[in-house]
Structure formats: structure tokens, C-alpha cells
Amino acid sequence: MPQPCHVPVLVQQVVELFTPCATGLLVDATVGLGGHAEALLSAFPQMHLVGLDVDGQALELARQRLAPFARRAELIQASYQQLAEVLGPRGGKAAGVLFDLGVSSLQLDTPERGFSFRLAGPLDMRFAQQGPTLADILASATEAQLTFWLATWGEEKRASAIARAILRARDEGRLCSTTDLRRAVWSVTGPKRGPIDPATRTFQALRMVTNRELVDLPAALETAVKALQPAGRVVVLAYHSLEDRVVKTTLRRLSGACVCPPGSLSCTCTPMPLVKLLTRKPVTPSPEEVHANPRARSAKLRAAERL
Numbered sequence: 001m002p003q004p005c006h007v008p009v010l011v012q013q014v015v016e017l018f019t020p021c022a023t024g025l026l027v028d029a030t031v032g033l034g035g036h037a038e039a040l041l042s043a044f045p046q047m048h049l050v051g052l053d054v055d056g057q058a059l060e061l062a063r064q065r066l067a068p069f070a071r072r073a074e075l076i077q078a079s080y081q082q083l084a085e086v087l088g089p090r091g092g093k094a095a096g097v098l099f100d101l102g103v104s105s106l107q108l109d110t111p112e113r114g115f116s117f118r119l120a121g122p123l124d125m126r127f128a129q130q131g132p133t134l135a136d137i138l139a140s141a142t143e144a145q146l147t148f149w150l151a152t153w154g155e156e157k158r159a160s161a162i163a164r165a166i167l168r169a170r171d172e173g174r175l176c177s178t179t180d181l182r183r184a185v186w187s188v189t190g191p192k193r194g195p196i197d198p199a200t201r202t203f204q205a206l207r208m209v210t211n212r213e214l215v216d217l218p219a220a221l222e223t224a225v226k227a228l229q230p231a232g233r234v235v236v237l238a239y240h241s242l243e244d245r246v247v248k249t250t251l252r253r254l255s256g257a258c259v260c261p262p263g264s265l266s267c268t269c270t271p272m273p274l275v276k277l278l279t280r281k282p283v284t285p286s287p288e289e290v291h292a293n294p295r296a297r298s299a300k301l302r303a304a305e306r307l
């Protein structure tokens, strides 16, 4: 069977940004199917790479892809939350850390993983394949919770109506699969008409809830920045405006900028600069890249360098 292939996004830009880290230890905090890792190890023959992912299935495929670099690449099933523990016995510091957030092609294209509204599958959506599934979470969700999740993490304008439709389907025993979930969303929005499926935001929000994605991200970015050696670099790819906002705010805060809410009478965030920003505006893919790899469509890359 052909192996799922994940085409890495903005790969040239990622390689260029890590050029000053070419001889050091790079942590790919979300190694996935090893696309970025392969490009980096090929470009920099002296680089050592530690690749983390919570998804054992992805790591197995990354291991095969990175076999030619086995002497310089170490793959570990761990969360980027554990970055400091992973680095501890390896000298404690990294020359670079890469975060390529979101979902991989393997996860999206495997129906049993339950990430895709295009493919019938269970309500799972767990990156780590352990802990509560989406079905478990929905089984006890209240209307207020679900509305909040869809409005906050999905920026869904019809959050309340969609939440009610999902819970009605659940209570009537009609919410067993990804197709059922999409049907519940469509019962409010109508079916897909344009290029974007109306279920996209709901699926995205529920994936973030299932994996606590945005909740854990600021602390993970801060840990990564603190683990960088001087002039080390952190590069982050986000695929969703809210995710990008979290990255932007966290890196701005770590660069010493005041991130108090607008209108605050005095600064209470006591900024202490740890990095300088390398990207004032996010780097986005060219129309050619988006044409060749539609998954790159919403990508935004931000980078910073340790002072």
C-alpha cells in the first residue's frame, strides 16, 4: 500500500530560517511524517535532529522516511509539553525548535482517526490516540460548553444553533460518526456551496478541544524559547487565525512587548525580552505553493531569535 505522504508547508522558508542553526541540535516539536525534518537533515549535513510527536503511527512513518539520516535523527513519542524533559539529558539547550501545528495528511486522510468530515469515521480526533475521544467529550457536553467551544475555537458565527443541532442529534442517537456530525452542522448551515465546507469550523474547534491545542500552546512556546541557546531560533507554522494570534501574542510577549489589553491604565505584564522577532508580519505561502498543496492555504509562519 502506498505510504501517506505529507508535503511540508513553506519548507524552503523553514530551511532558510534555520541556516544559522546548521551545526546544532534542532528539535522538530511536531515531526509528523518527517517532511520538514527530511528537508532540514538534507540541507544541513551537520545538524542533529530530535523529532517529537504524540502520534505513534506518524512516528513510525517518520522513522521510515528519515532512515537515511538515522545516525543524526532521534524520534521520540512525546508531547512538545515535555520539551524541557527531553532536552535535559541531551545538553539542555537547542539551536532551533520548529512547531508545525495542526493536523497531518496521515491523520486527515485516515478515516478511522475521525478528523475529516469528508470521510466517514468514528468521533475520535485524538492526536495521541489515548485519553477521551471526541465522542466521550460530546457525550457529556452541555449546550453552553459546546456553544463556547464553537464560538471561541472555531470562530463560528452560528455557534449556538449548531451546538443545539449537535446535541439534538446526540440525544436522539443520531451522532455516531463524522458524517453524522457534518449532517448536524449542515442542518443549520445548509450543505457545501463554495470551496469551504460549512462544517470546517466546527471540526476544527472540536479537534482543538479534544487535544487541548491552544490551551497548551503558549506554555510550550515559552518553554521552547527558554530552551534555546543564544541566537537559537524558534519557527512556528499555524493554520488558523486564532492559532496564529496565540503564536503572535506569545512571541510578542517574549520579545518584551507589552501585551496588556488595549485601554489598560498601566502595564501589568512586566515584559522581559528573551527573543527578537524575525517576522513582523507572518510569512505566507505563494499562490504556486497553495495551488500545488491546498493544505498550505491558511499557513502563517512566525519566527524569533533568542537574545
Ligand SMILES: C[S@@+](CC[C@H](N)C(=O)[O-])C[C@H]1O[C@@H](n2cnc3c(N)ncnc32)[C@H](O)[C@@H]1O
Binding pocket: 006, 007, 008, 009, 029, 030, 031, 032, 033, 034, 035, 036, 037, 052, 053, 054, 055, 058, 078, 079, 080, 081, 100, 101, 102, 103, 104, 127, 128, 211
Ligand atoms: C502538521 S503535522 C506536522 C507535519 C510535519 N511537519 C511534516 O512535515 O511531516 C502536526 C503534527 O503535530 C503533532 N502534534 C499535535 N500535538 C502535539 C503535541 N502536543 N506534541 C507533539 N506533537 C503534536 C500531530 O500529531 C501531527 O503529527
